[in-house]
Amino acid sequence: MSRLRRQAPVLAVIAAGGVLGALARHGAASLQADAGTGWPWAILVVNVSGCLLIGVLMAVLLDLTAPHRLLRPFLGIGVLGGYTTFSTYAVDTQRLLADGRVAAALTYYLVTPVLALSAVWIGTAATRALRGRRRA
Numbered sequence: 001m002s003r004l005r006r007q008a009p010v011l012a013v014i015a016a017g018g019v020l021g022a023l024a025r026h027g028a029a030s031l032q033a034d035a036g037t038g039w040p041w042a043i044l045v046v047n048v049s050g051c052l053l054i055g056v057l058m059a060v061l062l063d064l065t066a067p068h069r070l071l072r073p074f075l076g077i078g079v080l081g082g083y084t085t086f087s088t089y090a091v092d093t094q095r096l097l098a099d100g101r102v103a104a105a106l107t108y109y110l111v112t113p114v115l116a117l118s119a120v121w122i123g124t125a126a127t128r129a130l131r132g133r134r135r136a
Contacts, residue, residue: 013070017078021050025083039104040092043085044112050084051116055123063131084116 025046032042061067096105
């Protein structure tokens with residue numbers, strides 16, 4: 001079997017998941033009434049919540065004995081990769097700088113990755129703790 005034929009299902013589920021994640025991100029971002037003028041709360045919430053879910057997903061998948069081979073690419077890379085948007089985080093930081101809001105830009109620039117990485121850790125730790133209690 002050719003490599004392309006083996007990888008085609010993986011690429012298909014990543015693409016399908018990416019569409020779903022991007023649609024969810026767009027929906028969440030459109031809830032911010034002052035999009036383009038204020039603090040980018042919607043994208044911060046999207047990135048942090050997406051990272052929390054990535055932590056949960058990885059903790060669950062690592063505990064499964066035989067997860068379906070397409071589950072991680074679909075949910076992790078596709079859905080959650082399409083949902084989170086660190087490119088928009090970079091654009092938002094640049095927009096804040098262009099607007100002369102240096103302190104806000106620096107705060108956003110530093111707070112986002114700290115919260116995102118903390119969310120991954122919290123999602124993983126909380127999921128493992130909850131799963132450990134259920135087994136006991």
